[in-house]
Amino acid sequence: MIITKKPRKYIPQELNITWESLAPLFAELLHREINNVDELEQWLKDRSELEAALEEDFAWRYIKMSCDTANEDLVKDFQFFATDIEPKISPLSNELNKKFAESVFIDDLDKEKYFVYSRALKKALELYRDENIELFTELQVKQQKYQSTTGAMSVEINGKEYTLEQASIFVKDLNREVRESAWKTIQQRRLIDKDDLNMLFDELIQLRNKVALNAGFENYRDYMFQALGRFDYAPKDCYDFAEAIEKEIVPILREQAEKRRLALGLEELKPWDTEVSISGKPALKPFNNGAELIDKSIECFNAIDEKLGAKLATMKANNLFDVESRKGKAPGGYNYPLAETGAPFIFMNSANSLRDLTTMVHEGGHAIHTFLTADLELNDFKHCPSEVAELASMSMELISMDNWDVYFKDPEELKRAKKEQLADVLKTLPWVAVIDQFQHWIYTNPNHNAADREEAFKQIYTRFGAGFVNWDGLEQEFGNVWQKQLHLFEVPFYYIEYAIAQLGAIAVWKNYKENPQKALDQYLAALALGYTKPMNEIYETAGIKFDFSAAYVKELASFVKEELEKLG
Template identity: 70%
Template structure:
């Protein structure tokens, strides 16, 4: 069993409310600091308080997403968001000022604190008192997306399913079954399209106002700074989009054509993209959520005992909620528990192959949480997404080496690996589309709902429209973006998946050459947390931080070669 680290500054069992927190923040604000040693002690105490607050907030979020219909859990989350965070924001800014203005800050170890201090200075530049109520309103409003989508279900042949459960039928060899399921899922999503459009329009206005208050022309430019994107620019993102269109889309068009021929169809429709073209039933790598957890532990243990033991610790401590059910928020996540040093994995398993890849993805995040848990300051563990997603996406590919745990049939194992590599390629255009769409949204903040639909269709078209024929289902295509929760809840958090996917392919390429060295480099990179720049962390992992067309071409060529080996 695991437990929280002993507290030194924050009282044990402190009830989290502002009355109890304010004296702690004021003590930090007013404490004299007369040496480097005293400054480092102050940083540790501040870190301890932040970790306590982050873990409290984490559990409020986890419990709310596990049961979106529970009003008390929603109120608990909203209390923190509306009554605690807005009061912390101004005094946290004062603490940042105190750190930077303290004369001893110049004597801190530059190698150790460089990335952290750089982030503090950026936060000071972006802080505006008038944005506190706006950011609070945004955070509360974003959760409406969970409430709307978590309530969605469909009835097929007299039985009610969540959308995740119903998606299993999209793998059925019988085309009429797939079409019926896809149309039911799509119709249910479209029932709430106006609600989601209205919600997004409100979020758009609030986000744009935040950007203007902070002195930016648009929310895109504000978010590049707020997300700490020191290593690349919007222009680099456009280059990434172009590289994916040039290097990856043609490969996927060829694969789609092979799929169409194998299925004997005149054209592929949206419900034809998940079925196995061999005509065999969908892969079933596990039988239940518990079975998925057990097999994932075995898979990770065979890769590396330390990795497997992390998931075992989570199981023993009840840190999983993996089954899909009505009222549960959609999607999946790994939520770090800052004080405990372990994470919670949330997902919506419907006993599909995709659930396996979700688990090993979130498992990669979980290992990252554990291996960086002992870093000295809480801020050292605040990972940029380009690094966090490298951990998870690399694990998807590395773990394939041990997938016989899930598949005792050699042909099924080959099918699983083939599907995974195809999904790797499919991820890249979707990332490019979602990212480019967000660039358009926030640099055109006065757009109408209809203009947004038009822009979405124009952006997705050169990336293959998901490589299907949408005739007769144009409304579904123009609202397809609404299923991407990142657009609603974590704006501009998506290009990271593309950058990290390229990095993960490179990690796996190294692993295929020398498994021991590649795994050692991977874990060494994860252990750094965010104490080095992104480029330095990627270098530690034995790869480049690079998304040029030439690099994309090289990695795509490698994936194609690996697919050909599987097909031999």
């Protein structure tokens, strides 16, 4: 099925994205007379159509640039939007927000339908400052430098060049000397750019701090809690959550690390001992190349529900995947919604590993979310908070496990894959706590230097097990581990959501094991809401609680531990 965009009703079918073509559209919206509630709703729909077109244009610029960071023309196309279009849109969007907030017909709107939208818009009005427009532009351009720097990283192993993602396969090798050499080679490559990335990060911190001060906040942390729309929890809840993870999850992982040490027959675990299989068998290889990964994932989603598989098949038919790792490609993986098309693009760096399988089903969960929200009335209704977006993806990682026989024909390999996945589910929680607590420290201490930052990271990482390995003699590498986390550079304060959503995903999976069809229906119904309901109602629709208390962490961790023990 070839996807076609829905016909536009307000903006020209072929809109050339230049300021000269956009300015009249914003002016018309700003000066349009609104005489009743129906006209107000139509105004919202017209504004939404314009914003969706702009979002999709920006999406393609970002996608193309991240697929080939070495292409200067693609970088310039991205920067053009960031420097020439967005700064002009920001003040006008703020004026449009005011026009809506001040409309005499706002009280005639359906209160339930527009509650979440109105709340977010009022918050945006509170936070807006003209003097921050230039800073946001500068941040947008500087943040992209992380992709350019890391996308250019490669190493040579056995006379062959590999991206860092591809080279990570060698860290799973059964031969300890091979994996130690590979791990050290990767880290040495990272250390080459350590100082440049530190300087870049210092610049980002100072710019972000200025944004917060301009908006009347003491620090960027407090500003971002408001900017991200965290209406349901506060910084203190994050500290409490971290304590719960330290108390309930870290001991389980320490116990597992000890089992790993004994199984590998080692006196102590080193950083290159954490990925190798303790079964004594080579690393799992669920597919041979990117094309096979896509086809097997379509088959896996079909087995859950044919409608889900059809959505991934549609993406394949429309070339909406770029999954294989190569030099010059940005690191990481993402699902980017195309606001007008109603479909997403999945980007990742596959090296034919189990981690790549979980990345694909994770991003596939996001993709299903994109399709399910495509027909919501306003573009803003599709802008889910990350706690909801990541619930979509992380739940799919676990729901899909019952159909991983598509990737693993050998029952023993399938069992191994499930065990490794569940171990990773638990490992996610302390690492999220590390990155989240590190960000709290960074932005409440904005005048620190690189050495202070490294020391703070070491202390925080140690508190949560530091990977449960001995770092003696590897102090430089230890202090630099944080630089691999793209979120710190590009999407600050976007990380605690993974832990909150991971708990939710475990709860969804627990329901799925008890009643698959009911749990799947609830999960899909929750995703279809987009962001038209408050977060706790979306979680309730999914059949779970929005809760990250110590008791809930303990309950769900115990469930995962039991499931692990059942696998033997």
